[in-house]
Amino acid sequence: MTAQKLDGAATAAAIKAELTTRVAALAARGVVPGLGTLLVGDDPGSRWYVNGKHKDCAEVGLASIREELPADATQGDIEAAVQRLNDDPTCTGYIVQLPLPRGIDQHRVLELVDPDKDADGLHPTNLGRLVLRVNDPVTSPLPCTPAGIIELLERHDVPLHGADVVVVGRGVTVGRSIGLLLTRREVNATVTLTHTGTTDLAEHTRNADVVIAAAGVPGVVTAEIVKPGAVVVDVGVSRELDAVTGKSRVVGDVHPNVWDVASWVSPNPGGVGPMTRAMLLANVVAMAERRAG
Numbered sequence: 672m673t674a675q676k677l678d679g680a681a682t683a684a685a686i687k688a689e690l691t692t693r694v695a696a697l698a699a700r701g702v703v704p705g706l707g708t709l710l711v712g713d714d715p716g717s718r719w720y721v722n723g724k725h726k727d728c729a730e731v732g733l734a735s736i737r738e739e740l741p742a743d744a745t746q747g748d749i750e751a752a753v754q755r756l757n758d759d760p761t762c763t764g765y766i767v768q769l770p771l772p773r774g775i776d777q778h779r780v781l782e783l784v785d786p787d788k789d790a791d792g793l794h795p796t797n798l799g800r801l802v803l804r805v806n807d808p809v810t811s812p813l814p815c816t817p818a819g820i821i822e823l824l825e826r827h828d829v830p831l832h833g834a835d836v837v838v839v840g841r842g843v844t845v846g847r848s849i850g851l852l853l854t855r856r857e858v859n860a861t862v863t864l865t866h867t868g869t870t871d872l873a874e875h876t877r878n879a880d881v882v883i884a885a886a887g888v889p890g891v892v893t894a895e896i897v898k899p900g901a902v903v904v905d906v907g908v909s910r911e912l913d914a915v916t917g918k919s920r921v922v923g924d925v926h927p928n929v930w931d932v933a934s935w936v937s938p939n940p941g942g943v944g945p946m947t948r949a950m951l952l953a954n955v956v957a958m959a960e961r962r963a964g
């Protein structure tokens with residue numbers, strides 16, 4: 672068996688086309704939503720991600736606002752930039768590109784983001800709303816990567832209702848929050864959250880209909896621990912030097928031999944990354960629509 676690919680790039684392109692129509696409808700009412708980004712420092716990966724977000728904005732017709740600070744910016748400089756974005760009326764929603772440089776209190780910075788402008792859905796108020804209003808209609812931004820994974824699965828008709836889903840990794844941006852989304856009444860999956868304290872990972876994954884690997888451990892999910900026909904989503908990002916080209920490349924958590932047993936695989940790169948970007952745009956458009964009434 673060779674698994675089929677859950678194509679994040681193609682699905683993200685389809686979502687962006689739908690968003691372009693919604694943005695045009697807003698423009699007809701005189702509303703131009705704007706996405707802001709705050710980039711601190713000169714990490715090439717982070718710059719690449721931020722540039723991609725601005726390129727996406729241009730593609731769907733969103734305005735974009737850039738704040739950039741040098742790597743030696745102080746906590747105060749960063750908090751002042753956050754305040755500028757909070758106060759900027761052209762900025763519908765924004766993100767603080769993570770990680771922030773060492774020595775900066777990231778939690779404090781994120782808590783200063785206006786929850787109504789939190790395009791990443793990672794502000795404690797929005798995560799709290801996700802916990803408290805888990806079965807209400809969604810009216811606040813959802814974390815982009817978990818929302819993107821569910822959208823990717825649903826658009827490929829992967830059944831989630833009643834499915835046993837094992838999540839590998841308990842990080843806030845993916846592992847912890849995807850459990851909340853998957854157990855919402857309209858999705859209705861049963862979720863097991865595994866982590867470094869899990870004594871026997873295979874015991875869980877071997878029974879799973881869907882495995883979501885977000886541990887950041889290259890190749891941790893192998894064919895031997897995946898049920899034949901299961902659906903596997905690779906969210907892990909590790910960087911490795913390619914022995915042939917000498918260049919750095921992204922390596923996921925899913926071993927290539929998983930393609931021999933699974934029914935569907937979302938690869939990395941080419942899977943969840945483009946979906947994360949698409950869901951960020953979707954959050955900003957939804958914020959603008961809610962405000963426009």
Ligand SMILES: Nc1nc2c(c(=O)[nH]1)N[C@@H](CN(C=O)c1ccc(C(=O)N[C@@H](CCC(=O)O)C(=O)O)cc1)CN2
Pocket residue numbers: 720766767768769770791815816921939940941942943944945947948
């Ligand atoms: N404030 C945030 N910071 C970070 C987030 C986030 O969601 N919000 N996630 C990551 C970085 N990220 C978005 O910011 C992101 C990562 C990956 C991709 C992507 O499309 N990746 C490509 C491959 C790229 C490569 O080869 O390096 C893919 O998966 O095909 C988009 C966005 C950390 N920070």
